[in-house]
Amino acid sequence: MLRLIAQRLGLGLLTLLAASVLIFAGTEILPGDLASAVLQNTATPESLAEMRKELGLDRPAAVRYVEWLGNAAVGDFGRSLASHRDVVEEIAPRLRNTLFLASYAALVAVPLAVALGLMAAIWQGGVYDRAVNFVTLLTISVPEYLVGYILIKYLSVHLGWFPSLANVTPDTPLVQRIGLTFLPMLTLVLVVVAHMMRMTRASVLQIMASPYIEMAFLKGLPKWRVVVRHAFPNALAPIINVIALDLAYLIVGVVIVEAVFVYPGLGQLMVDAVSKHDVPVVQACGLIFAGAFILLNLIADMAAILSNPRLRHPR
């Protein structure tokens, strides 16, 4: 098993390396280089040449890639072209905010989705099951901003329960932070819970078809006990797998939810940087998002290995 895990880890690192090449190449090989992107319409041949020199664009791309990657590995992403501040300094507080929001949403979404999925499996085919199925089918198609604005309109503007803007600062105390980010968290939860819940239900129901479950029923155990004690532990692996993949989806959702609630997170920073052609910031944000995406995919792979006894115990 160790060999398999080492293989997956190596593969993950390789993927990250590939992503870094893509991120760098995406801003390099394209027609019109960084200098003309920065200067836009104000570019003259002289200012372009000067900008190229300043950005080091007169050296070959491969050299710059190795340099960029080497610096990134020790946590140096250069300076922002827009604010001229250190990129890491710009990113650090934003990353903390985004991680906070994402883990807050994950902490609520995962137990909720598993519980709802189990209930749907226990009452399979019943009114609850069909109702949940229909509602989740609808929410899967609904974009994050619609959910977000509906929540703002009813929970914030009408009822005044929660603030509509999640304007946290680095020294907002934790309790207040939880309240301020409640609506963004709820939006993310509503968007990801549907898929997680459906997959939990499907995984449990697949196990429910096995002979040992029938045996448990024949012993006279109540249905909830069969589902929770006999089926669920064996369905755990595919569930963890799906959850990890859904959390990877959360990365994209977070970018949009941050925009809805004007939350000072990494996604907002990246969107701003894209519209300002601030390439060093875009590259750094891109690398972090890609890294998180690859990490969660890796965890999904690992869960699949760990859950399979045939892979867990070497022959």
Add this chain to the structure above:
Amino acid sequence: MRLFGHRVPLTALIGLAIIAINVVAAVGAPLIAPYDQAAVLGDAWADPTPQYVLGLDDLGRDLFSRLIYGARMSIGLAFVVTCLSFAIGIVTGFAGAVLRGWVDMLLSRIVDLLLSMPTLIFAFIVLSVLGTALPVLIVTIAILDSTKVFRLARALAMNIAALEYVEVARVRGEGLWWVIRREIFPNAVAPLVAEFGLRFSFAFLFIAALSFLGLGVQPPAADWGSMVRDYRDMINLDAMAPLYPAGAIAILTIGVNFVVDWMLAVHSRGHGEGA
């Protein structure tokens, strides 16, 4: 109700109706919309009246008319992107499956590479350098999206290319292009059509999300995503304005998904069988 010999369930009927209404609105926008999308008709955020069904927007333009023109932009863009992504994906996918060898290797590795990070993030990186002109948007999203079409087309063609009748055609001495066009393509059409619906709703949501973030369709042109962005501040004043375009996006996506679900179900049951 039956369509092409298949019974159509209620959800699929609803889906088809939603798609039909949206397509009519998109194609016939100038005929259906009561006012021009750029015409300033009164005060900003005037309340709905029988004359202006949804009221006026931030610049005093008729909201309902703008929604109809927005359908044209949103659906048109998504359709063009999906067609392009299918053209790229099918050609490369079939080529990979039929030619095998280094061509297949190379194409598959490129696709793996493109799928190694979230599509939205990769789109950000490209847009940060190339800007957000419409052709750039269309080509970028189409290429990113074609990776998924490539995988499906390649898998389908691999399966079909292994069947006897394809071998017969090859032994008979038919050329590569003939085999793809006459033997493989007709047999891959059904699953590809369902995939077209899925890819369309993906491209549609993706463009809307980019526009909502201010990185998609730029003013004065407007699609539903950028309308949500333009009207978003009004939500704090308890207005419905941003919910109309956002709701339109959701409804069309749901409609397309209903139809795709039905097509996939029909396909998995085999041809001609009613349910």
